[in-house]
Each structure stands twice: as C-alpha cells, then as structure tokens.
Amino acid sequence: MSNPCSCSIIGTGSYMPKRVVTNNDLEKLVDTSDEWITSRTGIKERRIAAVDETTSDMASEAARRAMTSAGIRPEDLDLIIVATVTPDMFFPSTACFVQKKIGAINAVGFDISAACSGFLFALQTARHFINGGSRKTALVIGAEKLSSLINWEDRNTCILFGDGAGAIIVRFDDSTDAPGKVLSSVMGSDGNLAHLLSVPGGASAQPITFDNVLSRTNTIHMEGRETFKHAVTRMCQASEEALMQAGLKTTDVDLVIPHQANRRIISVIAERLGIPEERTFINLDKYGNTSAATIPVALDEASRSGRLKRGDILLLVAFGGGFTWASSVIAW
Ligand code: COA
Numbered sequence: 001m002s003n004p005c006s007c008s009i010i011g012t013g014s015y016m017p018k019r020v021v022t023n024n025d026l027e028k029l030v031d032t033s034d035e036w037i038t039s040r041t042g043i044k045e046r047r048i049a050a051v052d053e054t055t056s057d058m059a060s061e062a063a064r065r066a067m068t069s070a071g072i073r074p075e076d077l078d079l080i081i082v083a084t085v086t087p088d089m090f091f092p093s094t095a096c097f098v099q100k101k102i103g104a105i106n107a108v109g110f111d112i113s114a115a116c117s118g119f120l121f122a123l124q125t126a127r128h129f130i131n132g133g134s135r136k137t138a139l140v141i142g143a144e145k146l147s148s149l150i151n152w153e154d155r156n157t158c159i160l161f162g163d164g165a166g167a168i169i170v171r172f173d174d175s176t177d178a179p180g181k182v183l184s185s186v187m188g189s190d191g192n193l194a195h196l197l198s199v200p201g202g203a204s205a206q207p208i209t210f211d212n213v214l215s216r217t218n219t220i221h222m223e224g225r226e227t228f229k230h231a232v233t234r235m236c237q238a239s240e241e242a243l244m245q246a247g248l249k250t251t252d253v254d255l256v257i258p259h260q261a262n263r264r265i266i267s268v269i270a271e272r273l274g275i276p277e278e279r280t281f282i283n284l285d286k287y288g289n290t291s292a293a294t295i296p297v298a299l300d301e302a303s304r305s306g307r308l309k310r311g312d313i314l315l316l317v318a319f320g321g322g323f324t325w326a327s328s329v330i331a332w
Pocket of ligand 1: 031032033036037040041116155156157159222223224225227228231261262265289319320321
C-alpha cells in the first residue's frame, strides 16, 4: 500500500446542455416568481438536456474535455466511475456506456449512487483503488439528467434542479508536491432520514404502474426545510473532519467548492466555518442543482477561469439524499 496521498487530479472537464430555462420560463408552468426563486435559492436559470441527450452523452463529452486537459488518451484509463442518480438505464451502468463512447478499452467501469454527494464518494473510491496500487489512472464523473425525474407541476422542487456533467482525471503520483493532490476524504450517511429526499417510485419498491405514474411517485420528493437543516450541519462537520485529516485549519482554505443546492446553505456554512463568503465558489445562479455534477462542474469552471493558483487549498463538500455527505481537501 502506498502512502495515503498518492493521488492527484491532473485534468478537469465539464459539459452543460445548450437549452437555458430561466425563472421567468418557470413562472409560466407553476405558481412561482423570479423574485421568490432568486431570494430563496440564488438560482436564476438552469440547463435542460435535449430529449434524446442521455446522461452518458453529457458524461462522455465532459470526459473528453477532462482527458484533453490532462493530456491523456482514452486507452490510458484503467478505471471509470460515474456518480449519478439518473443513469441511462437501470443496467448496463452509465460508466459502461461512457467507456464505449470514449473508447476506453483498458478500463473497468461502474456507477456509484450517493445522490448529490456521489461525485465525492466516487473520488474517494478512486483514491482507494489508486492508493491501494491496483489502478493508476481513473476517470471520475458526476453526471445527471435530473429533468427526467422532475415533476414540472411541483413548484417546491421543479425550480431547483438542472442537467449537466463534470469529470476529472485522477492519477497515481507519490511525489510530495504534485499539483492537484488529494489530501483527505471523508464521507458519511444516515439511512434513517432517507424519506426526506427521494424518488419513491419507478424502481423495485414501487415498480412502474399506470397509477403511480399518474400520481408522480417516480419524481423527486423533498422536505425542503428539514433537508436544509441537515445539509448545513453535516456539511460543516464533514468540512471540519476533512481539514483535520489533512492537518489544516479553516484559515488555510483558499476556496470552498460546495455542492450547489442553495445559496443560503452556502452562506450559512461559510459563516459557521469562519470562511469569508468571497472564498466560496458559486455557479448555481446559472445551473441550479445538478446533483452529482455540481462539484466537478464548479471545479472545472474555477480552474478554466484562472481562479485557482498552484498550491491553493480547496475544500470540496457535498450533501445529498440518503442522507449522504462527503468532503475532500485538495492542494491544487
Ligand atoms: N415559488 C413560490 N412559493 C413557493 C415555492 C416556489 N417555487 N416553493 C415553495 N413555495 C412556498 C411554500 O408553499 C411555502 O408556502 P406556505 O408558507 O404558504 O406554506 C413557502 O413558500 C415557504 O416554503 P418553504 O419550503 O418553507 O421555503 P424555504 O425557505 O425552506 O425554501 C427550499 C425552500 C426548497 C428552497 C429550501 O428549503 C431548500 O433549499 N432546501 C434544501 C434543498 C436542498 O438542499 N436539496 C438538495 C440537497 S442535495
């Protein structure tokens, strides 16, 4: 077993669908307003995939961009992990479709389901494979077509979500000062709170029937206020734990890249951790909550926009259905 910090992010990529749906567009569907959505969530617009555009299509495009940024070929990959709750199909896995689309003939692929924490669960999983020595170069993706799970008549949820994909390339590197080094990762879950955020129907618990399609059980159901409270508590705890594991303090953090669910959640977390809000990365105004895709998309945008400097300490933190939560510290 190599040392626990032998894993580095060497490339990032993202893909967002072209179609923009604004808050004003949603005013025509449900009883809501741009003012309500903006003040309660910070979201102004979101991207919605084309009908024939799949999660693996978006994931594959993000993957190609990440491979270009890392300067590697598809054949160099030996592991593909896709975090998603909106797979193309129940099976085969979305990772297998990505493998085929990008031509990663030497990789093994599988999916991870941890809702909005999925990308950080996938990163942690890849890190174990790489630190354990059995894999060297991993493609880690968070990709979602949440529009396929939205009830467009439910104003509590339809305003929140969007589609998109982000990807990173993670590689074995045991030099101490390698850029993009993953310094720590923590994750947790509490299945007792599963009922607060779920898609109850459409799988084996409530297989698709005419009646449950009519009653929309196959769409996202959420207790927003309860979810908000747990999100704040768990994201703060996970951040503190990940920093402690890395031997760092909140004052060392140059940029927080949080899961993009609600601007108010991000503000409260920053305040509780004592990190100035200008050191948080926010793009939920443009994309809404894209579940597992939020963090890799934000990381890619932060990197491409020149916001990240070599050596910056990044705190990644997520929370999602399950409930699940996770955090990672990266030395960029
Ligand atoms: N437009 C207008 N009014 C709306 C609305 C909308 N889109 N959605 C809800 N409302 C109404 C509610 O019906 C309620 O009305 P009432 O007081 O007459 O019953 C009122 O606004 C307040 O609703 P509430 O749910 O308490 O609002 P909130 O301030 O908690 O904001 C969320 C709702 C969903 C934005 C917020 O709870 C949230 O972001 N929760 C966490 C979401 C999250 O993190 N999810 C994913 C985790 S991965």
